[in-house]
Ligand SMILES: Nc1ncnc2c1ncn2[C@@H]1O[C@H](COP(=O)(O)OP(=O)(O)OP(=O)(O)O)[C@@H](O)[C@H]1O
């Protein structure tokens with residue numbers, strides 16, 4: 001267990017990758033989706049992105065991951081220009097990103113395998129994470145044998161097991177029932193308290209945004225409409241009526 | 252009676268009817284427009300089969316043909332897979348290799364027999380070469396299409412987990428193309444048999460194809476039919492093996508639960 005534990009502490013020591021977006025334009029072939037946006041993602045914060053369908057939330061996340069080259073402008077992660085993908089910036093995909101030929105266990109172990117972490121350690125870490133997302137007992141199932149919500153939780157475990165410095169999450173809890181969703185939100189907050197990883201989180205749910213976010217970015221076609229600070233300790237019972245109304249108005 | 256069992260009964264009955272018709276035509280030496288008078292009856296064929304099965308030459312032939320096809324096909328599977336992936340994933344390789352392959356593809360492998368004879372020191376290598384060429388193209392083409400049809404999502408997932416090109420190849424491309432690849436392997440095995448048998452008939456000593464053709468020149472018609480049946484069985488067995496391995500390797504494919512497929 002030592003290697004992974006050490007790895008985790010190293011990750012903690014350097015926790016939280018900051019992002020810096022400079023005059024960033026993103027698009028596909030001819031269409032520009034986002035035009036010259038400027039944004040700072042502070043190390044260790046939870047930045048939630050909301051915006052109507054097609055406003056470019058997934059596009060923005062893909063560029064932070066290094067999956068989409070900017071049309072113009074720059075993306076810096078930890079001060080260095082993002083030129084490619086990295087295990088430091090794990091992503092939870094909106095569509096099911098699990099490898100269908102790998103069991104739950106082997107999907108979750110994948111990032112550790114890529115880092116050549118020894119087999120026994122890999123198995124232990126994967127087992128622990130599968131338990132944390134509430135899927136103990138489903139280790140040997142194939143993705144096709146799981147429900148959509150279960151698959152999303154496997155993706156969550158797979159993204160977090162390698163202790164990345166930033167987690168990019170594209171509507172990760174979209175397919176979950178209210179109760180499991182609340183559980184996963186709590187799990188995510190717990191994990192973040194430990195690792196201080198930076199999170200960029202896309203959601204359509206304003207309440208989820210208010211619960212998780214340090215700041216909420218409202219995206220509209222072509223750009224950022226507004227950035228809203230969410231003050232105070234994260235507390236599911238806090239009254240956020242006023243903020244809520246403001247975000248809904250911006251949307 | 253279950254639908255399944257009924258379908259089994261129909262299958263057996265259909266085979267029996269065909270065999271009965273053959274027997275009727277050959278016993279009566281039917282000379283319609285087709286002439287059956289020189290073709291052997293079922294009991295002659297069975298007698299010949301029993302005699303052949305007791306000789307060691309039969310098994311030597313079998314072994315020889317199997318070695319040839321498995322060598323040629325095995326090499327074609329490895330090369331077809333490698334070239335198919337390289338051509339689909341590297342534009343540079345595609346520009347260098349593809350025009351050449353597209354120029355060679357329309358030539359039926361069996362037309363390469365003269366070149367093979369000139370090129371290789373022994374007939375044996377020539378036959379394997381022709382088998383290789385025949386199986387290579389369907390495997391390469393199906394690999395190429397399967398790679399191109401892969402959703403980018405899986406590759407993106409592995410990359411964002413820290414994987415590089417090699418990880419993508421091992422963890423996404425190779426497993427992801429298996430369903431398409433096995434289609435190509437099946438077709439490749441089919442044409443490989445055609446070419447092995449034809450090449451054996453043209454050149455070579457030993458081999459099921461050689462023996463069958465030799466029996467014909469010796470006017471031993473029951474032996475010709477036994478040879479044909481042997482070839483058919485070998486082809487069926489190798490296809491069935493590929494089908495079985497393919498199913499095992501692609502168990503993860505979504506399937507309607509409880510469907511018979
Ligand atoms: N691969 C692609 N090729 C071309 N255009 C694309 C591609 N992906 C997205 N787009 C376009 O970019 C725009 C933004 O898409 P994006 O997926 O980022 O939206 P989104 O905000 O994530 O929407 P949703 O809430 O529905 O997930 C859309 O107009 C879409 O048509």
Ligand SMILES: [Mg+2]
Pocket residue numbers: 057058059094170
């Ligand atoms: Mg999206």
